[in-house]
Amino acid sequence: MAKVKVHVFLKPGVLDVQGKAVEGALHGLGWAGANNARVGKLIEFDLEGVDDPAAEAKKMCEQLLANTVIESYRVEIA
DSSP: OEEEEEEEEEOTTSOOHHHHHHHHHHHHTTOTTOOSOOOOEEEEEEEOSOSOHHHHHHHHIIIIIOOTTTEEEEEEEO
């Protein structure tokens, strides 16, 4: 069994409304040096019964977990 972590984040140049809101809130709380905030998502799951969990996770990202038009992703296998 493999432990899989998929990090999904917006591609550079895509407006990140949540990131801007977080950045504004940080500034409002006194952290003026916090800039270029980006918000992504982390998806964790166990994967069984496959020979190549990294390749299988990549297929999952391409078909479901990430919108590859506007998002990038990184797969970690433990």
